[in-house]
Amino acid sequence: MQSKNTINQVLFYFALFVIVISGLKVASEIVVILLLSIFISSILSAFLNFLRAKNIPNVISYSILLLTFTGSVFLIVYLVNTSLLDFMKSLPVYEEKIKELTLASISLLDQYGIKVNKVEILKLLNFNSLFNFTTELVGNLGAILSKILLITIGVAFILSESKLFHKKIKLIFRNDNQKLVSFNLFSHNLQRYFTVKTFTSFLTGFFIYVALLFFEIKNPILWAFVAFLFNFIPVVGSIVASLPAIVISIVAGNYEATIWLIIIYLIINIAISNVIEPKFMGKELGLSPMVIFFSLIFWGWVLGIVGMFLAVPITMTLKIALEASDHTKHLGMLLSNISNIKSKL
Structure with missing residues (x-):
């Protein structure tokens, strides 16, 4: 009987899991906005607490933080969009140069008796899908800005009720101190994770920007933002983020810069992922x-x-x-x- 009850319980939780995940998938567009609002609020609440600790009035602290966040977001969107438009203009040139390098490499392999299907390789180097993606991204700037506006409003409401939320939690767990301690521990660790990860991602993007600027790689702001963003994806994120700048340096024929960029990307990602993040997290x-x-x-x-x-x-x-x-x-x-x-x- 006990075994049967255990099986029924497992099946019940599995069915519940399937229903929840299905709901999340159907409502993914709304869920993403909600999650981003919560995560960003978790990061900004640390700065809000810092301003409050300096005896700055709550309304002024809240206004400063929200205005700074909104201004920073729209500035980043403008700079990235400008860089993306410039990248789109250069994309046909990059495609031609990559094809030339590929054909030269195939000819070199032929000399050593290594046969490569030239037609299939050239098909893979069709940049139409990438061009269509970037065009669609730029074309949907209005939709992107509207989602950013929704997220900003969500962050504003969450931050405005942060102190009230903590009071509610204390009221809920007023008779169970252990659960209150557990929730506070959860909240603290979560905030620390998001704050540290955002800070290390910013460091990654900043150092990459300086390196790309030094080696005169085009659109350094765009690739630095990509490095910042992809730092949130472990393992593969840093590899994917490094590819555009490295490929552009190869296309430009600056092979010395390519080698240095590979080394710099490795040093930055290893240092941040294995030294800075573990130290603070x-x-x-x-x-x-x-x-x-x-x-x-x-x-x-x-x-x-x-x-x-x-x-x-x-x-x-x-x-x-x-x-x-x-x-x-x-x-x-x-x-x-x-x-x-x-x-x-």
């Missing part, structure tokens, strides 16, 4: 590499391309939430990396 926040890989696939499928950027924050949120309670701590351990488990044995 702590090893206890680490996710298992297997969990990271499958979370990228899973959340990318559920929420689209944005889901890949949100995959680690969402999974990290689940892990921190699970570890905050004694009843679910073992599930949080399943998501952890090996160093985290060893430290707790």
Whole structure:
């Protein structure tokens, strides 16, 4: 009987999981706006608390933070959009030069008796899909700005009720101090993760921008923003972010700059991922590499391309939430990396 009840319970939770995920996938556009609003608010609340600690009135602190955030976002959108338009103009030139380099490489391989299907290779080098994607991205600037506006409004409302929300939590757990402590731990760890990750992503983008500017690579703002954004995708993110600048340097015929760029990308990503992030985040926040890989696939499928950027924050949120309670701590351990488990044995 007990075994049957256990099976029924497992089937019930599995069915519940399928229903929730299906709902998230159908409402992905709204869910993405909601999640981004929550995550951004989590980061900005740290700055809001800092301003409050300096005895700056709440209304002034709130106004300064919101105006700074809104201005920064729209400035970034303008700069990235300008760089993207310039990149689109240069795209046909890049395509021709890459084809020339490819044909030269195929001819060199032929001299050594290595046969390569020239037609198939040239088909793969068709940049029409990339051109269509960038054109659509620029063309949908109005839709992008409207979503950014919705996210900004969402962030404004969440921040305005942050103090009230904490009072509500205290009221809910007034008779259970342990749950209140667990929630505060969860909230603190989550805020620390988002703050540190955003800071390290900004550092990555800044150093990449300086390097690209030094080697005179075109559209440094665009590729620095890509580096900032893709830093939120572990393992593959930094590799993908480095490709455009490296390819452009090869096309420009500046092979010395290409070698230096590869070295600089490696140094920046290794230093930030293996030195700075663990120092400020702590090893206890680490996710298992297997969990990271499958979370990228899973959340990318559920929420689209944005889901890949949100995959680690969402999974990290689940892990921190699970570890905050004694009843679910073992599930949080399943998501952890090996160093985290060893430290707790």
